[in-house]
Amino acid sequence: ETGVTQTPRHLVMGMTNKKSLKCEQHLGHNAMYWYKQSAKKPLELMFVYNFKEQTENNSVPSRFSPECPNSSHLFLHLHTLQPEDSALYLCASSQEAGNYGYTFGSGTRLTVV
């Protein structure tokens, strides 16, 4: 257990479904991140939240919608995904954005069918 908990660990969803990924940390960190890890590609930064405010959106399609209700929780809402969205989605946190002491969760393995 790293201090960053992601649920669910595995998710299979159809292209018309709506689902959400959850990330939770109780490390007292103020920045949270979503990364996408696809096979044979580098980790892609998707979103950054710093003190609950979104500070980075790396041209992510609107079918991915993040939500950060407080500094401890981060969600990624998914709807009408495509098969190429199948990947491992990693959440990370750090003291604040720009502080590189990232703690990663174990990820959610998403399969879109």
Added chain:
Amino acid sequence: AQSVTQPDIHITVSEGASLELRCNYSYGATPYLFWYVQSPGQGLQLLLKYFSGDTLVQGIKGFEAEFKRSQSSFNLRKPSVHWSDAAEYFCAVGGLIQGAQKLVFGQGTRLTINP
């Protein structure tokens, strides 16, 4: 553009042998450099980091890395690997990238250990 290159996608070494994983970066200023390890089904764990000072940095699990500015490299080494070191290893560079503080990762090197 800032980037990180790990030239070796997959490396196999025998248990007890020495290991060196290569990492080259492209960044305009002095970078912050990191090595992470990812075991199957797990997230990334920080092995070590370089911010400034001594260019040879020690990390957890017996790993070390050396920053060589002239070669834009930050190679990871271990004198004697253990079967439990089998995992994927990621090099990353942190800094001001496209107007924001970011961590950019390489594609990773998968390490297999032969008994």
